[in-house]
Amino acid sequence: MTTLRRVAVLTLLAVVALPVLATAAMALGALLDADAWQTLRHDSQWRRALGLSLWTGLASTMLAWWCSAALLAQGFVRRSLGRLLRGLPVMLATPHAAFAIGLVFLVAPSGWLLRLFSPWLTGFDFPPPWPTTQDPWGLGLIVALVAKEIPFLLWTAATQLQRDDVRRRWQTEHAIAQTLGYAPHRAFWCVVWPQLAPRLFWPLMAVLAYGLTVVDLALVIGPAAPPTLAVLAWQWLQDADLAINAQGAAAGGVLALAVLLVGLGWQSAQQAWSTLSRHTSGRRGRAPLTDSAPNQVASLPWSFFALAGLYGAVLLALAVGSVAGVWPFPQLWPERFTAQAWASVWDSRGTVFNTLGLATASAGLALAWSVAWLELAPRRWDSALRPVLYLPLVLPAVLWVVGLYALALQWRLEAQWTGLLVAHTLMALPYVLLALSPAYLGFDTRYAQLNASLGHGRWTLLWRVKWPLLRRALAASAAVGFAVSVAQYLPTLYIGAGRFATVTTEAVTLASGAQRSLTSAYAWLQFVLPVLGFALAAWVGRPRRFTVQDQAHIQ
Known part of the structure; x- marks a missing residue:
């Protein structure tokens, strides 16, 4: 490696x-x-809260x-596989918070799902007091996490x-095994x-860390x-009392330790399974009933259609909810439609432009850095340095x-657009690097020799x-970075200090209120x-x- 390259x-x-x-x-x-830590130890909530985090995070993962x-x-x-992956961009583009809001509007006691069967089947003229959302067992959270993480792992x-x-x-080895x-x-x-699973270790750790620490x-x-x-740590961190604020940081440390221990346990279990799988029982499995090639629809598993149907229902619930006026239960459709919510969004269009600017800039910076790093x-x-670069993925949010926030205060970047850009870029970069690495590092070196x-x-x-041949991977990685930036909630809330609103901060804030149409919008x-x-x-x-004409020009 030359001196100039080493410096770069x-x-x-x-x-x-x-x-x-x-x-x-x-x-x-x-x-x-x-x-x-002493205050946290004597708190009556944190043990049950930790149990809920472990249950929802591990079950969903x-x-x-x-x-x-x-x-x-x-x-x-x-x-x-190609047809299976065609629907993933829409699923990947759906932010976690937006999906959760749509799912709430779908399965809530006054949601669309129960309206579909009321009152002709259920007999309900009023929403029942069922804990279908924010249930004490975390089942709704598990469903939302599973539905969101499957497309990420597939991608x-x-x-x-x-x-x-x-x-x-792999196709050749698969064919040889069949012979x-x-x-x-x-x-x-x-x-x-057994060859693919170890390559998905870091994506899996990102899923595990997110499931255990999502806010x-x-x-x-x-x-x-x-x-x-x-969530309990986030509530404590927002308290003006410094002692309670420090207790929130300690709760974050407990989550970090939980992520580390669960991650190490998962890795050990995966290595043990990999060792055991080398000694097969010799069972060949059941042969297919027919050798004829399946049609395009039948070749896709029913579970994928179920997942796609869930996404479609959630997005439809958001779309209808954004233009709904008066909508009494148990009517299936609103009594009238209105664009008042979208008018309010237009009046706050600075929030949209701020989101677009941050997402575009952070995705561009993350892509440029990733390309330069992988190239040089x-x-x-x-x-050796991947664990350091992936720290934003595995540390609790x-x-x-x-x-x-402490770094932003020290560098005087708090409540500054530049500080917000740095925060978003640091979060988007690991995802961009993770998405781009396989295609970039797998580029055929014979092109360079030629x-x-x-x-x-x-x-x-x-x-x-090189870059023209990799433009599909480059563009997809940039899109992932863009989506990650749009979905940022805590970094925007803390580093922006409330001065920079994005569509995500607005959506999550409105979700706790009663403005269905504005929240949906x-x-x-x-x-x-x-x-x-x-x-x-x-x-x-x-x-x-x-x-x-191109062929004639080439000739």
């Missing part, structure tokens, strides 16, 4: 690693208050992991299959899944008496914002060969903005089609 890599590392490590250090430094693996097996065996698995060499090798008498699904679980989603649909420990950093440096043999330099390779807008980002990414990354 160290500069890139300093730009991101120093703020990340400083934020983590300040967050962990807030845990050194012994009185806060295991269900999402199992469902994603089953869908991947179906798609890989039936050669329908990160799909990025691994974007590498032609990996995909072809040995293994049924297609059995061959997938014995050959492909905005738990505020909307999670249990309330008591809440999860993350040696592989051993990249592998309430603990991360404590360190982020480029050099023609006498062209590195910039020619990048501008005319902001939640729908929270969904539309990332969808537009993914649509633009799909247009940029579309396959190039050569015309007759």
Whole structure:
């Protein structure tokens, strides 16, 4: 590695690693208050709140992991993975808070689902006192987390299959296993899944950490008496009393320790399972009933249609709710429709422009840094420093914002748009790096050799060969960063100090009130903005089609 390249890599590392490590250090430094730990120990709520966090986080992670693996097996065996992934951008673009708000409007006692069967089947003329939302067992929170994390895990698995060499090798090994008498699904679980699962470790840790420490989603649909420990810590952190504030930081430390221990336990269990799976029982599994190729609809598993139907129902509930006027129970449709909520959104259009500006800038900065890092950093440096770069993913959100807020105060970035941009970029960057790495690192090096043999330099390779071939992965990664920025709640609330509103902060704030139409409008807008980002990414990354004039020009 040349001196200039080493300087460039160290500069890139300093730009991101120093703020990340400083934020983590300040967050962990807030845990050194012994009185806060003593106060937390004597609090009567935190143990049950921790139990709820562990239950909802672990249950949702295991269900999402199992469902994603089953869908991947179906798609890989039936050669329908491409069709399976076509609906993922819309699901990925749906922010967690917007999905939770729509799900509440769907399953609440006065929600659309019960209206559909009332009063002709249920006999209800008034909403029943059922705990279908914010239930004390956290079931609604688990459903929302599972439905949101399955598309993320499917999409990160799909990025691994974007590498032609990996995909072809796994398809060949899968076919060889079938020639040995293994049924297609059995061959997938014995050959492909043991190689794919370890590559999904960091995405899985992100899902686990989010499930254990989520705040905005738990505020909307999670249990309330008591809440999860993350929400309890967030409530304590908002208190003006410094002692209670420190108690909230200590609760964030408990969550960080829980994430660490559960993550280590999960990794140990996965390694044990991987070791045991090498010694198969020799069972080949049940052979398929027919060898005929299934049609395009039948090749997709029913569970995927159920997931897509849930998303469709949630988004429809938000769309109708945003234009609903008077809507008494048990009427299926509102008595009248009104655009008053959207007029209020238009009057507050500065919030939309602020969201767009932050998301575009943070996604662009995260993409530029990720491309530069993957292009210049040696592989051993990249592998060694990934845990540092992924800290924003695995640290509890309430603990991360404590360190982020302390850093913003020290750098005088509190209540500044620049500080908010730094906070959003640090959160978007790990997702962008996670999404871009498989395709970028798997780029065929023979293109570089061919480029050099023609006498062209590195910039020619990048501008005319590498980046055009990777534009689909680049555009998709930027769209992911855009969506992550739009969905940021706690960093916007703390670093913005209430001076910078985004569609997410407005939607979560309104969700606790009774303004159904305005809440739906902001939640729908929270969904539309990332969808537009993914649509633009799909247009940029579309396959190039050569015309007759292009072929004549090439000749």
